[in-house]
Amino acid sequence: MNEFVQLWVYLSEAPLFGLTSTLVVYVLVQSVYEKLGHAPWANPVLWSVLMLGTVLVATHTPYQTYFAGAQFVHVLLGPAVVALGWPLWLRRAELRTRGAALVLAATIGGAAAAGSAVLLAWAMDLPADVIRSLAPKSTTAPVAMGIAERLGGIPALAAVFAVLTGMVGALSGKYLFDLLGIRDWGVRGFALGTASHGIGAARALQVHADAGAYAGIALGLQVLIASVLLPLAARLYAWLR
Amino acid sequence: MEALRGFAFLLLLQAGGEGLSRLLSLPIPGPVIGLLLLWPVVQWTPLRHSLAAASQLLLSHLSLFFVPAGVGVIAHLDLVSAYGVRLLAVILVSTWIGLAVTALVLRALLGRAAPEEKRHE
Numbered sequence: 324m325n326e327f328v329q330l331w332v333y334l335s336e337a338p339l340f341g342l343t344s345t346l347v348v349y350v351l352v353q354s355v356y357e358k359l360g361h362a363p364w365a366n367p368v369l370w371s372v373l374m375l376g377t378v379l380v381a382t383h384t385p386y387q388t389y390f391a392g393a394q395f396v397h398v399l400l401g402p403a404v405v406a407l408g409w410p411l412w413l414r415r416a417e418l419r420t421r422g423a424a425l426v427l428a429a430t431i432g433g434a435a436a437a438g439s440a441v442l443l444a445w446a447m448d449l450p451a452d453v454i455r456s457l458a459p460k461s462t463t464a465p466v467a468m469g470i471a472e473r474l475g476g477i478p479a480l481a482a483v484f485a486v487l488t489g490m491v492g493a494l495s496g497k498y499l500f501d502l503l504g505i506r507d508w509g510v511r512g513f514a515l516g517t518a519s520h521g522i523g524a525a526r527a528l529q530v531h532a533d534a535g536a537y538a539g540i541a542l543g544l545q546v547l548i549a550s551v552l553l554p555l556a557a558r559l560y561a562w563l564r
Numbered sequence: 565m566e567a568l569r570g571f572a573f574l575l576l577l578q579a580g581g582e583g584l585s586r587l588l589s590l591p592i593p594g595p596v597i598g599l600l601l602l603w604p605v606v607q608w609t610p611l612r613h614s615l616a617a618a619s620q621l622l623l624s625h626l627s628l629f630f631v632p633a634g635v636g637v638i639a640h641l642d643l644v645s646a647y648g649v650r651l652l653a654v655i656l657v658s659t660w661i662g663l664a665v666t667a668l669v670l671r672a673l674l675g676r677a678a679p680e681e682k683r684h685e
Contacts, residue, residue: 429666
């Protein structure tokens, strides 16, 4: 028994633990998600986070220990953001003809998401650094962290809010669009990419090719628009006050 | 090999983006500048296949990369227990507003310019 405890202590201290547990849990959850025909509630990010989080809390493993291994997955978010340029380039003809409408929709939609988050958080009396971390939540996690840092928020918290936002979109987008009578796959995908970034886009990709392509465009545009406009908006607010 | 070569290029573009962002103290994060730098590089045909292979590989597993950041919620359980319900309410409502506004605005904008583009559906 004592040897088992020592083995567990060794394994959970080594970076191997965080990396292995992340991949194993994700692969399992993803295969269940596919078996269930991509049901929104079986979202692989949601279940991976819940399962890994429960294990860490139950075994009193600090997040830093887990992240020592999981960072090798986390760093891939950076090149993945760069890789978003590829679907944008593939759709360059569409961007040229529909570009103005897409940029306008992404700007208004993104501003609505960020603005309503800040206003609601302020109305509900949340602390200032939490509000600053909420503002960039509709952009993809690594970008949200970068923007939050520039706004004076908490980057780690911004990443969590971004992931939660993505899950909300991936889980409930279908029902919201059906309710609003939005049937065009391109429009549905674009809205998912704008308001719930990579996790919404990943969901759109699994559901329909057109939705996935438009979600990719939206994701790229949202990242560009938010990283320019949010710091400007924050500066304007500070200047007005 | 194609994907690996493309991956090396994506990392180079990100590094270039990080460098430019810091040097010029731009408000745009490094990977986003890397995304912008990708366009001129893609025009260069010898690299196009590699970049396509690496991008498709990365983007098809995009969900996985969010897991470590998401698990980070356990490091902020104090904040979650103090403000959890309010935070959840803010995130739910603002995401729905974002989704609805984007979809309705885009539908209205495309609907006006639609006739010749109907074949897309």
